[in-house]
Amino acid sequence: MRLANKTCAMEEAVAHIGDGTTVMLGGFGVPGTPFALIHEVVRQGPKDLTIIKNDANEKGMGVDHLLAAGLVRKLIVTHIGLNARAIEMMNAGEIEVEFCAQGMLAERVRAGGAGLMGFVTDIGVGTELADGKPRIEIDGHAGVLETALRADVALIHAARADTFGNLAYEATARNFSPLMAMAADRVIAEAEEIVPLGGIAPNAVHTAGPFVDHVVELGELSGEYGVVRRA
Numbered sequence: 052m053r054l055a056n057k058t059c060a061m062e063e064a065v066a067h068i069g070d071g072t073t074v075m076l077g078g079f080g081v082p083g084t085p086f087a088l089i090h091e092v093v094r095q096g097p098k099d100l101t102i103i104k105n106d107a108n109e110k111g112m113g114v115d116h117l118l119a120a121g122l123v124r125k126l127i128v129t130h131i132g133l134n135a136r137a138i139e140m141m142n143a144g145e146i147e148v149e150f151c152a153q154g155m156l157a158e159r160v161r162a163g164g165a166g167l168m169g170f171v172t173d174i175g176v177g178t179e180l181a182d183g184k185p186r187i188e189i190d191g192h193a194g195v196l197e198t199a200l201r202a203d204v205a206l207i208h209a210a211r212a213d214t215f216g217n218l219a220y221e222a223t224a225r226n227f228s229p230l231m232a233m234a235a236d237r238v239i240a241e242a243e244e245i246v247p248l249g250g251i252a253p254n255a256v257h258t259a260g261p262f263v264d265h266v267v268e269l270g271e272l273s274g275e276y277g278v279v280r281r282a
Contacts, residue, residue, distance in 0.1 A: 164233025216263030
């Protein structure tokens with residue numbers, strides 16, 4: 052059996068993102084953030100997006116480009132404290148922001164990828180983070196139901212990919228991406244290098260090809276990727 056070649060042009064891959072799409076973005080600050088794919092989303096301009104990401108990046112990079120272009124309706128994040136524009140837009144009611152503790156966000160995405168509806172935890176009980184969530188008591192212990200997260204599309208950054216979409220991440224860029232690749236209906240990966248099928252050792256594959264729909268090869272990395280440059 053011949054496996055599919057999933058490489059394609061960036062504009063072709065991103066064209067699958069339309070108005071109202073829920074998009075997961077890999078990344079923890081800079082490492083793992085798919086900056087080139089984000090720029091292409093801005094160029095194509097789909098509106099009313101819901102963005103699921105660990106953070107809102109800093110002003111002038113990553114998610115901030117989506118905010119500046121007026122493409123975001125809602126952010127689901129752990130924090131936005133490094134992005135003044137995101138704070139201003141939230142306070143002005145221009146975007147909706149749902150905050151979620153970092154480990155909780157990762158588990159909600161993992162649950163979505165595992166086909167679960169959610170999970171019960173006592174983290175956040177008695178705080179604003181639990182407001183409006185179903186309360187559950189187990190063996191006398193109070194908990195809340197955290198619902199799973201899924202997305203229409205996940206955009207992720209990989210150090211290497213093969214033509215079938217097997218992905219390898221580098222160092223801390225391996226953060227939310229493996230989980231998000233399992234929790235989205237369509238997965239688009241930008242890769243610093245694309246190698247032939249078999250060019251990534253099996254034990255070095257962090258996301259398996261069946262989870263990935265499109266692979267885009269990057270040229271020279273832009274300045275936004277500066278802190279992940281490697282010798």
